[in-house]
Amino acid sequence: MDNQDQSAVAGAPSPALDDTPALLRFRDDAPFESPIAPLADFLGGGNFAAVRVDPGENARDLIPHLGRLKLIEVAFPKFRDGRGYSSANILREAGFTGEIRAVGDVLVDQIGFMRRVGFDSFAPDAPLDPGVVQATLDRYPYVYMKSADGKTPVWALRHG
Amino acid sequence: MYRYDQYDQAIVDARVAEFKEQVGRRLRNEITEDQFKPLRLMNGLYLQLHAYMLRVAIPYGTLSGTQMRMLAHIARKYDRDYGHFTTRQNIQYNWIKLEQFSDLLDDLSKVEMHAFQTSGNCIRNISSDQFAGAAADELADPRPYAELLRQWSTLHPEFSFLPRKFKIAVIASDTDRAAIQLHDIGLQLRKNDAGDLGFRVYVGGGMGRTPIIGKIVRDFIPVGQFLSYSEGILRVYNRYGRRDNIYKARIKILVTELGIEEFTRQVEAEWAQLEPLGLDAPQAEYDRIIAQFSDPEYDLTATDTLDLSDPDFAMWVAQNVHAHKQPGYAIATISLKPKRGIPGDASSAQIDVIADLAEKYAHDEIRVTHSQNLVLAHVRKADLYALWQALDAADLATPNLDLVTDIIVCPGMDYCTLANARSIPIAQNIAAKFENNVAEQRDIGELKIKVSGCINGCGHHHAGHIGILGVDKKGEEAYQLLLGGSGAEDASLAKILGPGLDENGIVAAVDKLIAFYRTARSAPEERFLDTYRRLGPAPFKEAVYG
16 A cells, blocks of 8 residues: 655645646645646557546556556546546555546545545646645544555554 | 444544535535535435435434434424434434534534435445344344444545445344345355354345345455455445446446346455455454443343233234343334324434433333334333333334334425325325224234335335335326335345326225235235235236226
């Protein structure tokens, strides 16, 4: 499971607005600027370091190629379509430490769940209020279950 | 029963604060109703015909007297002095005002209660056997495992935007009192040949538009791994469940379209990925939770004999009281199906009475059943008579459990925006023919009538020995008649008997079916369902339509 951004989770992540106004990042490295290939093009052999996974696509197809990827965009055309949560979790479980970005109909009430399954940047269609985002992320002192963010579930706290 | 520790309470408090903030953003128009809808649904708040309807979670249907009294308080303060117990072992209030909702949630959280995940496309309240911990036929109390599932599924980050709602039930007995084969996941605790505890896992059961009986996806998963295995099932569903059509989005459709072999292969492959990640709670957590469901301190000197000289009491005992695993104790079911009543409804005063009686006679514990009745699971036989008298005084001692007047019914067009027809009056009119004659009801024997006001099937008509489905027939209310369903261990789906009938016709048809059954049964012990299974539909059809 990926723990590479533990510090960002455990510390006080300040969702710094990037120079792209709508982009919210929780990483210290520079945003990757290059064409983002659709999954089919990427798998077709193009030389890309960034790829986009749409809801019906299988994130596991990327697992042999994670070493050369810097950014994986996961698309949310509709906020109700939760397939992207599994995509992100699968990529982190496979050891991917690059950027996983939620793109599209991304609402503030989803950010907490998305951070947990391994998203570390967000490009919402409608801009989010960083203050509300921060309040959302600070809200829950504990979690019941493990996920890609490496947070300790309460059963582990109870039995230290 | 399970009590919150500081972690549970902190999570509930945070969730309440979160929803208050979400309501605030909606009231300030910072989010649209479309965006607000899934948020309020995840907090049990529906918009119904006349007002907001709130569904409060009662995990696996178990609650204390203090919690029960709070439900009465909610009914009195925020609603019209009554609540409606549901087929998911929860309680619903039909007349909630949004502006009072924050105060209501605060009141609930004071007694370790909330409304999370009682609706929406997420993992819903976990249901279980209402006789858990008391039944003589169970392997172990199933509720600790239901509690482990409750915690695992609360605010699950990957599974909060599923294709559709997801319902899980857990039992620990060969007698299925929780309809596990009609759930998205049904878990039956059992032992393997080596004597280890684990679960038989059914997947893809359900009612609604496309009723399907669940299939076994795994015959034995060790108890220590059932959470990661559940995670595997949910991940396959979340990734591949249909999202193009709301009516085909439940896991039962995915299982059907893939076939159980391919579905099982995918789940096993997913679980192979997940199992090494350490998602399962440690044994110490199992032990902590199991300890909270340990037996109450039984009175070991309690007498096992019962004075049945009062015939009304004897009737109630014969019908509503079940054997308890502990000598000197019994399980008492409180019928919420009184004469001319609305099935599942209880007034604030009645809820208070039951809370008091639970504290006085039943080790401070109440269960809600999926048949919309209540259970006091640990009652000394020596106290049964006093209990019965107190229940009787509150119109709570109707001796009709599992009889023709113990009808499951959805709210129907009296409350629900989805309904095509009224269902409550149908149930009342059927019951009216029998409710004054308990001896006749007992002669007819076990007969489960279930009424739904629309095809979504909240009244479980597919699982009725007699199922009734309200439909819209060119603007008129009409009712389909189905026979032969069962939600128990002998699960089967009811089949349509013949053409739809109007309100009077359906009530008369039930009468004719019962009259025919009484002449056709092979012995007084043969249930209606068994006579139907033996003879098939033809003679029953002749009795109604001939």
